[in-house]
Amino acid sequence: MTETIHSPVEMALTHAHIEERLKEKFPDVVSEFEEPYGMLSFTVPREMNLKVLQFLYEDPELQFRFLTDLTAVHYPDKPGAELAVVYHLHNLVDNVRLRMKLFTDIRTPDVFTACRLFAGANWMERETYDFFGINFVGHPNLKRILNVDEMDYFPMLKQYPLEDQSRKDKDDQMFGRN
Amino acid sequence: MTEQHIKLQQDSLQKETTTLNLGPTHPVTHGVFQNILEMDGERVVGATSTVGYIHRAFEKLAERRPFYQITPLTDRMNYCSSPINNIGWQLTVEKLLGLRVPKRVDYMRVIIMELARISDHLICNSVVGVDSGAYSGFLYLMQYRELIYEIYEEICGSRLTTNIGRIGGFERNFNDTVFRKLDKFLKEYPGVLSEFERLFNRNRIFMDRTIGAGPISAERALNYSFTGPNLRAAGVDYDVRVTQPYCSYEEFDLKIPVGKTGDCYDRFLVRNQEMWESMSLIRQALQKMEKEPSEVFHADAPAYYLAPKPDVYTKMEALIYHFKIIMGEIDAPVGEVYHAVEGANGELGFYLISDGGRTPYRLHFRRPCFIYYQAFPELVHNALLSDAVICLSSLNLIAGELDA
Numbered sequence: 001m002t003e004t005i006h007s008p009v010e011m012a013l014t015h016a017h018i019e020e021r022l023k024e025k026f027p028d029v030v031s032e033f034e035e036p037y038g039m040l041s042f043t044v045p046r047e048m049n050l051k052v053l054q055f056l057y058e059d060p061e062l063q064f065r066f067l068t069d070l071t072a073v074h075y076p077d078k079p080g081a082e083l084a085v086v087y088h089l090h091n092l093v094d095n096v097r098l099r100m101k102l103f104t105d106i107r108t109p110d111v112f113t114a115c116r117l118f119a120g121a122n123w124m125e126r127e128t129y130d131f132f133g134i135n136f137v138g139h140p141n142l143k144r145i146l147n148v149d150e151m152d153y154f155p156m157l158k159q160y161p162l163e164d165q166s167r168k169d170k171d172d173q174m175f176g177r178n
Numbered sequence: 179m180t181e182q183h184i185k186l187q188q189d190s191l192q193k194e195t196t197t198l199n200l201g202p203t204h205p206v207t208h209g210v211f212q213n214i215l216e217m218d219g220e221r222v223v224g225a226t227s228t229v230g231y232i233h234r235a236f237e238k239l240a241e242r243r244p245f246y247q248i249t250p251l252t253d254r255m256n257y258c259s260s261p262i263n264n265i266g267w268q269l270t271v272e273k274l275l276g277l278r279v280p281k282r283v284d285y286m287r288v289i290i291m292e293l294a295r296i297s298d299h300l301i302c303n304s305v306v307g308v309d310s311g312a313y314s315g316f317l318y319l320m321q322y323r324e325l326i327y328e329i330y331e332e333i334c335g336s337r338l339t340t341n342i343g344r345i346g347g348f349e350r351n352f353n354d355t356v357f358r359k360l361d362k363f364l365k366e367y368p369g370v371l372s373e374f375e376r377l378f379n380r381n382r383i384f385m386d387r388t389i390g391a392g393p394i395s396a397e398r399a400l401n402y403s404f405t406g407p408n409l410r411a412a413g414v415d416y417d418v419r420v421t422q423p424y425c426s427y428e429e430f431d432l433k434i435p436v437g438k439t440g441d442c443y444d445r446f447l448v449r450n451q452e453m454w455e456s457m458s459l460i461r462q463a464l465q466k467m468e469k470e471p472s473e474v475f476h477a478d479a480p481a482y483y484l485a486p487k488p489d490v491y492t493k494m495e496a497l498i499y500h501f502k503i504i505m506g507e508i509d510a511p512v513g514e515v516y517h518a519v520e521g522a523n524g525e526l527g528f529y530l531i532s533d534g535g536r537t538p539y540r541l542h543f544r545r546p547c548f549i550y551y552q553a554f555p556e557l558v559h560n561a562l563l564s565d566a567v568i569c570l571s572s573l574n575l576i577a578g579e580l581d582a
Contacts, residue, residue, distance in 0.1 A: 036514050037273060067403050069516075069527055071542040088516055088529070088544075092400075092414075095421050099516065120403030123552040131237070146230035146581055155238060162242045 013061065013094035015040040021062060025055055032101075041099040049085070049102050050112040056089060056100075057117055064089040064098065067114065070124035072132040074106075076158045082106040085134055087114070104134070106157075113139040131156035195223060198563070202231050206309055206567045209577030213554070213570075220562050225555035229548070233581040240541040244506025245271045246345055248541070253339035255545060256579040259298035259522040260340045261290045261330065266519035269424055270528040271345050274515045275508075279477040282470035283347045284426040285463040289360070290333070290342060291425070291519075292456040292463075296367075297326045298522030299407070299449040299456075302574040306446055307378060309571045310387045315374050322367050325359060332356045346483035347476025360464065364457060375450055385443065392557040392569030393441035402553040405546050406524025408573060411448045412440030418520040430462050442565075442572040482508055506536035523547050523574055547579035 018040060022030045030052065032043040044052045056064040069088040076082055081103035090097050104111060113136040114121040125136045126145040133154035136142055144151065153160065186194055201212040210231040216224035236251045243251070252263035265287050272279065300323055304316035327337040332355050334342040343349065378384050394404070399412040409416055415434045419427040435451035437444030476483050484503055485496035502508060512534040518527040527544030550573065557573075558566040 037516075039516060041514070066400055068518075068525065069529060069542070069544040071529060073531060073540045086529070088527070092416055092421075097422075097516070099514075118403065119398070119401045120549055120552065123548065124403075127548070144230075146233040148230075155235070162238055 013091060013096050015096075018062060018096070018098065021059065022052070022055075025059075026052065039097055039099055041101065043101045043103065046085075046102045046104045046111055049087075049100070050114065050117075052100065053087070053089075053114055053117055056098075062091065063093055064091045064096075066090040066092050067118040067120055067124070068097065070114070070121055070128060072128045072134055072156075074132060074156065074158050078103070080105045083109050083132060083134060085111055085128065106133075109134045110137050111135070112137050113142075115139055130154070133157070194218070200566070200570075202228070206570060207575070207577075208305060208571060209575060209580075211551075211575065211577055211580060213566075215563070215566065217563065220564075222558045222561050222563060222566050225558055225566070227551060227554055229551070229577075229580045231581065232577055236582045237541055237543065240538055242537055244503075244536050245508070245510070245538070246503065247506070248538070249343075250339065250341045252543075253341055254578050255543065255582055256298070256521060256523060256526075256547065256576045257338055258301050258576060259294035260338065261294040261342045262298075262519060262521050263526065264340060264342050265291055265425075266517070266521065266526050267528055268343055268345050269519065270515055270517040270530055273517050274510060274513060274530060274532055275345075275482060276511070277346060277477055277479055277482060279347055280470070280474045281426060282467055282472075282474045283476060285467045285470070286348060286352065286475065287343070287425045288427065288430070288463040289460050289467075290330075292459045293326050293329060293363075295522050296453050296456045297323045298574070299453050302522075302572070303378075303446055303449050304374070306388070306442065306568065306572045307384070309567055310384055312377065312381070312384060315377050318370055319374055322363065322370060325363050325367075329356055329359050329363070332359070344476065344483060346479050349484075351473070351475040360460070364461060368454075368457065371450070371453060379447070379450075387564070388443035388446060388568060388572070389441060390439075391442040391561065391565040392572065393439050394553065394557055395440065398553070398556070399440055402550060402556075404524065404550045404553070406521065407448045407452060408440070408445055408550055409524065410434060411437035411444040413438050418518050418525050422518060424517070424519060429466070430459055432459065442568050445572045508536075510534060510536075518544070521546060523576065523579065524550070543582050545579045545582055547574070547576055548582070551575055551580060 019033050029048055030042050030044055034041045056062050068090045071086050073084040074082060083104050083106055085102050087100040111134055113125055123145060125139055128134050129136060129142055130144045130147050131154055186192055196217045198215045198217050200215055201207040202210045212228040214226045215222050239251060240248050249264050249267055252267045253260040255263050300319045304319045307315040330340050331337055332353060334340050394412050396412045396414050399409050413436050415436050417434045419432060433455055435448050437448050480499050485500055489496035490500045510532045513532055515530045516527060518525045524546030526546060529542040530538050531540040533539040558569050
């Protein structure tokens with residue numbers, strides 16, 4: 001067994017450079033570049049997710065080859081873009097993280113699967129399907145993973161409130177809820 | 179190495195394999211999850227994992243809870259090292275609020291998190307021993323988990339599901355008993371751990387059982403998004419404490435042990451070595467703490483940190499803040515935060531979206547266990563059933579973290 005001694009890795013790859021590379025490769029496609037809390041974040045059209053992921057993976061400078069996390073968010077107030085799928089990627093060489101988002105409508109939530117690029121995406125996508133109903137096109141085994149197979153709705157959607165709304169013994173207004 | 183026993187055609191409707199259910203309540207799973215194994219004699223030719231038996235919808239629950247009430251939910255993910263989950267969540271909220279905590283709080287958190295890492299690795303490694311037929315190591319180490327739990331008890335009053343600390347610091351300062359017990363732990367545990375290593379590391383039977391069992395290459399491990407000791411055993415020196423330091427980890431002298439083959443033996447060695455590293459980190463943190471003012475144990479942030487009870491009863495301002503915090507009326511900024519800590523099993527991430535309300539708009543837990551468990555069928559393909567059992571325990575699968 002060997003040991004390595006480390007000091008925090010310097011960021012060689014800057015956010016501006018990633019942004020530039022993406023805009024150069026996908027003009028007018030990648031948008032909404034932001035840096036909330038120091039993490040580069042951007043949005044892609046939903047049919048482009050795989051192309052952008054693949055570019056980020058294969059480009060010798062970018063090398064985003066580690067899929068940290070994949071999940072979804074429901075925004076019921078955004079008609080036509082109710083569901084967001086969020087990817088967190090990590091370049092382990094230059095130690096840079098980024099967040100990629102795409103939006104889809106809730107009636108046809110079809111998004112290409114990332115399973116062929118990342119073996120780890122398999123269960124993460126199953127979990128996202130299970131809770132939000134995102135249909136990952138091309139997924140080898142897209143079925144429920146944490147909920148029971150018989151469930152016929154997607155429980156993390158905002159229209160399913162957590163508490164029983166018929167209860168009368170709690171006056172929510174008194175507690176700042178509404 | 180493996181002979182082809184099955185003589186039937188690929189798509190034949192007949193079958194020669196045996197289906198074996200390993201779990202959900204089998205003793206070797208050490209938790210509630212199921213593996214449906216297809217066996218050719220004693221060899222595993224296919225595995226299907228089923229999880230979700232203890233899914234408790236934490237992400238949904240979190241959408242109705244004020245930030246401080248989410249800490250006890252995180253306890254129940256990796257319950258072998260709940261303080262890391264608690265503090266990871268508190269750090270996420272502090273990042274969202276832009277709250278800075280004093281250095282002494284950082285060091286106190288390092289001590290608690292490293293104790294938790296030791297208690298987690300200690301269970302995992304001694305259980306690998308139990309599953310390979312060596313029970314005594316488990317009993318030696320278990321005594322020291324008890325000591326660690328007594329230290330938690332002094333600080334937060336509970337042992338397994340700790341709910342330790344608060345947003346902004348700790349609920350109370352470390353008392354003399356804590357320091358005494360820490361000293362006792364640091365004095366006695368190295369002897370016990372070396373004895374444990376002497377029992378196992380060069381033990382012929384143990385080596386034969388674990389070397390080459392459930393291996394994974396660095397490339398596959400990365401592709402499967404492995405993190406933590408399981409990734410490091412495959413030879414990748416990725417550790418969140420070093421790449422994205424939190425809690426002043428950048429000030430510490432920290433070595434990352436790595437393995438080569440990613441098999442059960444390397445995972446075992448990496449975890450043992452990490453326990454030594456954790457002890458060194460605790461010693462360093464204790465030294466650093468001496469230079470800090472000893473009465474500081476939380477940030478001076480009355481809007482986020484609960485005031486002491488006597489003040490609540492006697493001072494107007496403390497009472498107002500107490501009420502606001504308890505009712506979840508703190509003003510959280512609108513924003514998206516991803517914060518990761520090095521949990522005992524790997525990168526434990528919190529993806530928090532706040533819309534400025536009293537609860538998170540969305541909270542997602544990146545649970546290392548859930549992500550690496552999907553590699554299990556690949557790890558045990560063509561392995562013997564007994565290797566599959568060792569592989570399960572050396573991955574350190576915690577059902578609570580699988581299901582969230």
